[in-house]
Amino acid sequence: MPPEPRPPGRAPIAPLAGIAAVVVVLGGAFAYAGGFLSPSRLSPVKLVNAFGQPASDALGHRRNHAKGICFTGRFDSSGQAAAISRAALFAAGASAPVIGRFNLGTPVFASPDDSVRVRGMSIDIRPNQPGEWRSAMINAPIFPVSTPADFYALLLASGSKDQGAMPRFIAAHPGFAPFGAWATKGPWTGSYAEERYNGLNSFRVTDQSGTVRTVRWSMLPAAPVQNVDPATLKDAAPDALEKEITDRVTAAPQRWTLQFTVAAEGDPTADPSKPWPAGRQTIDAGTLVVDKIEPEADGPCRDINYDPTVLPDGMTTSDDPFPAARSSAYAVSFNRRTAEAADYPRTETYPETGGTSQ
Amino acid sequence: MSAVIVATGRFSPIQRALHWLMALAILAMLFIGVAMVSTIAPAYLTLVSIHKPLGLAILLLVIARIVIRLRRGAPALPRDLPAPMRLAAGLSHLAFYGLMLAMPLLGWAMLSAADYPVKVFGLTLPPIAPHSDALHTLFWNAHRILAFAFFALVLLHLGAALFHLLVRRDGVFQAMAPGIGEPGA
Numbered sequence: 001m002p003p004e005p006r007p008p009g010r011a012p013i014a015p016l017a018g019i020a021a022v023v024v025v026l027g028g029a030f031a032y033a034g035g036f037l038s039p040s041r042l043s044p045v046k047l048v049n050a051f052g053q054p055a056s057d058a059l060g061h062r063r064n065h066a067k068g069i070c071f072t073g074r075f076d077s078s079g080q081a082a083a084i085s086r087a088a089l090f091a092a093g094a095s096a097p098v099i100g101r102f103n104l105g106t107p108v109f110a111s112p113d114d115s116v117r118v119r120g121m122s123i124d125i126r127p128n129q130p131g132e133w134r135s136a137m138i139n140a141p142i143f144p145v146s147t148p149a150d151f152y153a154l155l156l157a158s159g160s161k162d163q164g165a166m167p168r169f170i171a172a173h174p175g176f177a178p179f180g181a182w183a184t185k186g187p188w189t190g191s192y193a194e195e196r197y198n199g200l201n202s203f204r205v206t207d208q209s210g211t212v213r214t215v216r217w218s219m220l221p222a223a224p225v226q227n228v229d230p231a232t233l234k235d236a237a238p239d240a241l242e243k244e245i246t247d248r249v250t251a252a253p254q255r256w257t258l259q260f261t262v263a264a265e266g267d268p269t270a271d272p273s274k275p276w277p278a279g280r281q282t283i284d285a286g287t288l289v290v291d292k293i294e295p296e297a298d299g300p301c302r303d304i305n306y307d308p309t310v311l312p313d314g315m316t317t318s319d320d321p322f323p324a325a326r327s328s329a330y331a332v333s334f335n336r337r338t339a340e341a342a343d344y345p346r347t348e349t350y351p352e353t354g355g356t357s358q
Numbered sequence: 359m360s361a362v363i364v365a366t367g368r369f370s371p372i373q374r375a376l377h378w379l380m381a382l383a384i385l386a387m388l389f390i391g392v393a394m395v396s397t398i399a400p401a402y403l404t405l406v407s408i409h410k411p412l413g414l415a416i417l418l419l420v421i422a423r424i425v426i427r428l429r430r431g432a433p434a435l436p437r438d439l440p441a442p443m444r445l446a447a448g449l450s451h452l453a454f455y456g457l458m459l460a461m462p463l464l465g466w467a468m469l470s471a472a473d474y475p476v477k478v479f480g481l482t483l484p485p486i487a488p489h490s491d492a493l494h495t496l497f498w499n500a501h502r503i504l505a506f507a508f509f510a511l512v513l514l515h516l517g518a519a520l521f522h523l524l525v526r527r528d529g530v531f532q533a534m535a536p537g538i539g540e541p542g543a
Contacts, residue, residue, distance in 0.1 A: 042397070324400045324403045327403060338494050339495040339499075341492070
């Protein structure tokens with residue numbers, strides 16, 4: 001259609017208003033998409049802020065599991081997990097380097113080692129070919145809550161100054177009880193090497209024939225487990241766990257067995273606060289060998305985001321909502337701490353009260 | 359004799375097709391980008407899994423588009439278009455080409471600097487930047503800030519296009535409008 005030049009003398013009020021309306025509507029849609037009009041949307045920034053990390057302590061560190069120490073080693077596949085996943089790192093005879101991190105489940109970097117109930121292990125298995133796998137596990141046998149929204153509520157309750165907030169949360173979330181029982185009555189150990197680390201979230205694995213199964217996994221320690229009275233840990237130095245694992249690995253490599261548990265029909269795959277029934281098929285996928293410990297400040301784990309959605313071909317996320325939430329929140333933590341790297345100097349001078357000698 | 363001189367040239371069909379295809383892709387990309395960083399819902403992973411291949415597709419398309427633009431040029435603007443508008447048009451188009459090139463590269467470089475594997479269409483892309491906190495922060499800030507600038511430019515461009523179509527009626531919109539046939543012919 002040929003454009004008709006506008007007759008002179010008529011103010012183009014209607015067209016200008018129309019143009020403004022189009023621009024405002026599109027801009028508004030963009031603001032809506034970005035959550036700027038939805039204060040109730042659970043954003044990764046809200047979740048990360050809910051950890052309530054003291055600002056002075058936070059700079060340069062992870063926003064949760066803030067205190068940790070790097071390890072390196074390798075993963076030697078047994079070949080048995082090739083029956084459930086076509087991922088190259090599970091093939092018989094496969095071996096790949098690992099960059100990992102032992103850590104404490106606390107947002108406070110300055111925490112003494114004895115004060116933190118949840119201990120974690122993160123791994124980044126890096127085969128020479130594509131097929132990298134990252135996972136972050138904890139020693140709790142079960143997750144405290146069913147959904148990311150409940151996790152956010154737990155953070156708000158546990159960080160609240162209101163004494164009644166946690167009791168109210170526990171009353172409203174009966175699924176918290178098994179975790180609560182473990183946290184208060186479960187066994188403690190005196191070493192990162194003696195912990196069993198559990199992935200808790202479920203993922204899907206695909207075998208060569210395309211069959212899909214849902215699994216969870218754990219790292220089972222080879223070291224004999226000696227349970228200790230947590231009261232005795234309080235007498236130890238603030239970095240006792242870091243010193244202990246450094247000495248132990250220097251003396252001899254430490255090993256864990258990576259064990260998959262395969263869900264059966266009807267198991268609660270979407271809820272990491274619910275265990276699967278005993279007797280499910282397990283597969284020992286191989287051995288994690290940890291042969292070197294390095295302080296985090298200069299260590300290779302420092303600038304790795306242990307995003308649990310970095311998965312090789314042959315593994316994908318499942319209906320468990322947590323890996324997505326973790327991926328989203330970990331990115332915020334990573335963006336913040338890398339921007340603050342100057343506040344966490346690379347050649348760390350440990351405070352004199354610290355236990356890790358350099 | 360009319361008050362406004364009407365431009366009669368049009369972009370070539372391939373240029374118009376690329377423009378509208380990329381307009382859709384870029385709008386989708388900006389909406390996906392701003393939405394994905396706003397949520398921890400499972401949609402986060404879905405949006406990220408679209409964001410990366412779509413970004414790579416835009417990078418490949420804009421390279422083709424620049425080559426075609428350099429070969430075939432653009433129709434002249436109306437001779438009576440005021441100089442400030444002429445300048446704004448030229449600068450905004452330069453900014454578009456710069457952003458279309460820079461945004462995918464910044465996203466890719468940002469993940470490279472984070473030592474985060476970049477997977478698209480099942481392939482792992484090689485890193486294009488070294489693992490570095492400082493570079494990650496630089497690229498991430500640039501990607502984020504330029505994304506908002508890009509969207510602002512899209513709004514400006516849309517407003518200007520509609521101004522040409524509805525107010526000036528000078529054929530500039532028709533030069534890029536979809537459909538066959540020649541306007542003003």
